[in-house]
Amino acid sequence: xxxxxxxxxxxxxxxxxxxxxxxxxxxxxxxxxxxxxxxxxxxxxxxxxxxxxxxxxxxxxxxxxxxxxxxxxxxxxxxxxxxxxxxxxxxxxxxxxxxxxxxxxxxxxxxxxxxxxxxxxxxxxxxxxxxxxxxxxxxxxxxxxxxxxxxxxxxxxxxxxxxxxxxxxxxxxxxxxxxxxxxxxxxxxxxxxxxxxxxxxxxxxxxxxxxxxxxxxxxxxxxxxxxxxxxxxxxxxxxxxxxxxxxxxxxxxxxxxxxxxxxxxxxxxx
Amino acid sequence: xxxxxxxxxxxxxxxxxxxxxxxxxxxxxxxxxxxxxxxxxxxxxxxxxxxxxxxxxxxxxxxxxxxxxxxxxxxx
Numbered sequence: 344x345x346x347x348x349x350x351x352x353x354x355x356x357x358x359x360x361x362x363x364x365x366x367x368x369x370x371x372x373x374x375x376x377x378x379x380x381x382x383x384x385x386x387x388x389x390x391x392x393x394x395x396x397x398x399x400x401x402x403x404x405x406x407x408x409x410x411x412x413x414x415x416x417x418x419x420x421x422x423x424x425x426x427x428x429x430x431x432x433x434x435x436x437x438x439x440x441x442x443x444x445x446x447x448x449x450x451x452x453x454x455x456x457x458x459x460x461x462x463x464x465x466x467x468x469x470x471x472x473x474x475x476x477x478x479x480x481x482x483x484x485x486x487x488x489x490x491x492x493x494x495x496x497x498x499x500x501x502x503x504x505x506x507x508x509x510x511x512x513x514x515x516x517x518x519x520x521x522x523x524x525x526x527x528x529x530x531x532x533x534x535x536x537x538x539x540x541x542x543x544x545x546x547x548x549x550x551x552x553x554x555x556x557x558x559x560x561x562x563x564x565x566x567x568x569x570x571x572x573x574x575x576x577x578x579x580x581x582x583x584x585x586x587x588x589x590x591x592x593x594x595x596x597x598x599x600x601x602x603x604x605x606x607x608x609x610x611x612x613x
Numbered sequence: 614x615x616x617x618x619x620x621x622x623x624x625x626x627x628x629x630x631x632x633x634x635x636x637x638x639x640x641x642x643x644x645x646x647x648x649x650x651x652x653x654x655x656x657x658x659x660x661x662x663x664x665x666x667x668x669x670x671x672x673x674x675x676x677x678x679x680x681x682x683x684x685x686x687x688x689x
Contacts (some may be wrong), residue, residue: 529619569672572651579665581649585634588621593634599663604686606679609636609647611655612623 372486372500375513376476382517383472388413389518390552391542393420395427395461398534410539412469413548416455419555420466431460432555439555445564446557463537464511464522479509479522492520493540518544580607660686 389412396405406427410420418433430441438451438458449457455470467475479502487499490512497512497520512521523536574580587593598605617635624633636647650659653672660669660682669682 529622567653569654569657572653573657573670573672574651574659574667576667576669578667580659580661580667581646582665583634583646583649585636585644585646587635588617588624588633590632593632595661595665598632599661599665602663604663604668604683604688605661607650607659607661608631609650609652609655609657612620 369483369485372484375486375498375500375517376484378517379468379511379513379519380472380476383468386414386469386518387545388548389469389542389544390546390548392540393422393460393463393466394538394540395422395463396536396538397427398536400531410466411548411552412455412458412466413553414455414470416451416453416458416470417548417553418455418458418470419553420458420460420463422460427461429460430555431458432553433458434553434555439557441557441561442564444558444560444562446561447564461537462522462524462535464509465519465537465539468519479511492538493542495520497521514542516544518542583607662686 390410392407393410394405394407396403404425404427406422406425406429408421408423410418412418412420415435416433417435418431420429420431422429428442430439432439432441433451433455436451438449440447440449452458456474458470459467464475464479467478483504484500484502487501487510489496489498491497492512492514495514497514500511500513502509502511506527508525510523510525511519512523514520519539520542521536521538523534525532525534527533582595584592584594595605620633620635634646637643637645650657656674657672658670658674658679659667660679662668668686669679671678
């Protein structure tokens with residue numbers, strides 16, 4: 344019986360940082376976040392339909408399916424069609440994630456904290472409300488206008504952190520129905536969203552609904568060995584001569600002149 | 614914004630002081646330096662001595678490991 348108490352205490356710690364701003368809308372947002380977290384602790388099962396989507400450069404891709412969640416750590420989430428298709432099955436002992444005919448198996452977290460598909464916050468929220476709120480709540484939060492999702496008037500809270508934001512849509516029953524993340528990189532805008540529909544709260548979730556069998560042709564995913572092609576210690580690396588950001592070229596000889604060593608860091612952005 | 618401008622903005626915003634090369638490009642030609650260094654994931658770091666010999670390399674970033682490699686190289 345300790346668990347709900349622990350959750351509430353942590354939730355208060357999460358929201359307390361935002362108190363004292365004196366702005367009424369923020370206090371309302373904090374109160375709503377608190378209610379969502381408290382409600383989540385009372386949920387035993389959650390099931391329905393789910394869609395996750397991403398929009399990049401105006402192109403939208405999505406995958407949809409069903410979800411069956413049961414505390415403490417059972418789940419079957421099936422997303423079909425599109426590039427985001429996947430299946431996640433947690434039988435309480437192990438958790439299997441399947442992409443096409445490849446699968447990965449890990450140990451099930453006792454409280455289902457590793458049960459999540461992509462950026463589906465409404466699902467993460469069911470098992471790990473405190474963790475989900477921490478992920479969203481780094482920035483300022485404010486209450487937004489009420490919007491209709493799946494026929495329900497949903498209250499909205501916007502978490503803003505610089506150019507990035509997360510907006511959550513909370514049903515009258517204080518269960519998340521929708522989450523939308525927006526990010527900027529350079530002048531490009533990306534958004535990631537998750538939608539729940541036909542949500543059933545605390546309805547029986549049966550063993551049959553949670554049953555999962557690996558596809559017959561399924562192969563275990565082997566993580567590539569990213570060290571495999573690196574140049575061995577003691578061997579010589581090519582002395583580069585390449586285009587550069589602030590000068591015409593960047594050469595190894597220039598970088599090494601008068602130095603004992605050169606650190607070459609390959610990074611990626613954009 | 615082209616990729617060079619995006620990177621310049623990122624470098625400026627983060628006040629990076631190191632020299633930035635652009636992989637895949639050589640003056641007037643394509644140049645797959647990342648491929649030549651066997652890079653398959655980012656970040657990948659190499660520590661080379663002044664003759665180009667590999668002293669240490671790693672995928673990912675572990676500051677303690679890098680510091681130890683630098684001290685072995687007699688740099689810090």
